[in-house]
Amino acid sequence: MAFADTLEFMVLTAFWAFTIWRFVTPQPPRGRAIRLVALFVALSFTINRREIAFAADSLLHVPDIAVPGKTLTTAAASAAMVHLTSLMPGPVAERPNLRRWAYGLLGAAAVAMVVIFLLVPRSPEHGDFVAEQAGTPLVTAYGVLTQFGLFVGLACCVALFHPAAQRAAPGLMRVGLRLLTVAPFVGLLFILNRVAFQVTNAVGSDLMNGPVWESTSRALLAAMLLAFAAGALLPALGGIGRWVAHYSALQRLRPLWLRSVSATPHVVLGDPPSRLADLLTLRGVDLRLYRRIIEIRDAQWEQGLAEGPSELDPAEGVSGRDPAEGVGLLGRRMAATVDRQPPADAQTSLTEQARELLRAGNVVATPELAPIRRPGHNDPPDAPSAVNVS
Numbered sequence: 001m002a003f004a005d006t007l008e009f010m011v012l013t014a015f016w017a018f019t020i021w022r023f024v025t026p027q028p029p030r031g032r033a034i035r036l037v038a039l040f041v042a043l044s045f046t047i048n049r050r051e052i053a054f055a056a057d058s059l060l061h062v063p064d065i066a067v068p069g070k071t072l073t074t075a076a077a078s079a080a081m082v083h084l085t086s087l088m089p090g091p092v093a094e095r096p097n098l099r100r101w102a103y104g105l106l107g108a109a110a111v112a113m114v115v116i117f118l119l120v121p122r123s124p125e126h127g128d129f130v131a132e133q134a135g136t137p138l139v140t141a142y143g144v145l146t147q148f149g150l151f152v153g154l155a156c157c158v159a160l161f162h163p164a165a166q167r168a169a170p171g172l173m174r175v176g177l178r179l180l181t182v183a184p185f186v187g188l189l190f191i192l193n194r195v196a197f198q199v200t201n202a203v204g205s206d207l208m209n210g211p212v213w214e215s216t217s218r219a220l221l222a223a224m225l226l227a228f229a230a231g232a233l234l235p236a237l238g239g240i241g242r243w244v245a246h247y248s249a250l251q252r253l254r255p256l257w258l259r260s261v262s263a264t265p266h267v268v269l270g271d272p273p274s275r276l277a278d279l280l281t282l283r284g285v286d287l288r289l290y291r292r293i294i295e296i297r298d299a300q301w302e303q304g305l306a307e308g309p310s311e312l313d314p315a316e317g318v319s320g321r322d323p324a325e326g327v328g329l330l331g332r333r334m335a336a337t338v339d340r341q342p343p344a345d346a347q348t349s350l351t352e353q354a355r356e357l358l359r360a361g362n363v364v365a366t367p368e369l370a371p372i373r374r375p376g377h378n379d380p381p382d383a384p385s386a387v388n389v390s
Helices: 002-024 029-048 050-060 066-086 096-119 137-167 172-202 211-261 275-279 285-302 323-335 350-359
Strands: none
Touching (some): 002 029, 172 211, 211 285, 285 350
C-alpha cells in the first residue's frame, strides 16, 4: 500500500496546485472550464481518500456519504469536460445534439446513483457499501453508472487532446498534450478493472477481492490522474519560462528604448514607465514588452534608422503613408489592447524580436539627431509634443 499512498499523495499535491493556480489567475472562457474540471477531479480524488471519507461519514453521521460525494463530483467533472470540448473546434462543438445527449445521460446517471444510494442497505462498519455488497444488483448498477460517468469525461479528453497534440509544435505543450491523450487510456484500464470487480462478484467469484487487485485499482486511478496533472502542468511551466524570458527582455531593452525615443518622444504609447515601474512589472509583461518593441521600431523608422514600420503591427497600408498617420494607426491598435494580452501572432515572436533589437543595438538614435516634433499620444490636443522619458 505504501506505493499507492505515495502516488496518491503526489497526485493530490499536483492537482490542488494546478487548481489553485487556475483560480488565482485570470482565465478566458476555456480556462474557466479547465479550472472547473480540475476542481471537481481534485475534490473527487480527495474524497476518495479513506481518511477523508471516514471523516465525512463521522461528521455528517450518514453512512458511506463519501461514496456519492466522489461519484457525483466525477460526473460533474465529466460534464465540465463536455462543456470544455464544446468550446473547441471538433465533433462536440459541431454537433450540439451530441452535447445535449451527454449532459442528459450524465444527469440521469447522477439521479440514478442518488436513488440507488438511498435504497441500498448501508452500515458504518468496515468499508463502503460498494465493496461490502459488491455483486448485488443495486451495487453493480451503481458501479457501472459510476464508471459510465468517468468514461464520458475520458472520451471527451481523447476527442479534445489527441488532435491538439498532433497540431502542437515541439516543446512542453506537445509533451503535455500527449500525456493528456495517454491518461484516458490508463483511465480505461481503471474502468475495466472496476467493472470486472463487480461482474466477478455478481457471478459468485472472489477472484478480484484480494489486496493485490485493490492496490492495482488504486495505482491505475492515481496513474491516470498523475498523467492528467503532469500534462496540465507542463504547458504552465512553459508559460513560466516564457514569462521569465519576456521579463528579462523588457529590462534589457530599456537602455535601447531610452536612446531610441529620446528624439521622438511622441511614439511612446501611454505614460512612459519609470525604471522602478519596469522592475515591478509582474503582470502584463507580454503587453509591456510588445509596446516597448513597437515604440523602438517606430522611433527608428521615423529617424530613418529602419526601413519600415514595426514588424509586430501588420496594419494594412501603413507603409507609404505619412509617418504621423502610421504612428496613429499603431496607437489606435495599442489602445485596443490595453489591459489585455498582445495578439497571439505577436506573442510568438516577442522573444525573437527583442533579440533582434538587442543584436542591432548599435543602430539607435544619437544625440546629433534633432528632435522630431509631432502630436503625441500623451499630449493634450492643443499642446506641443514633449515627453520626458529619462
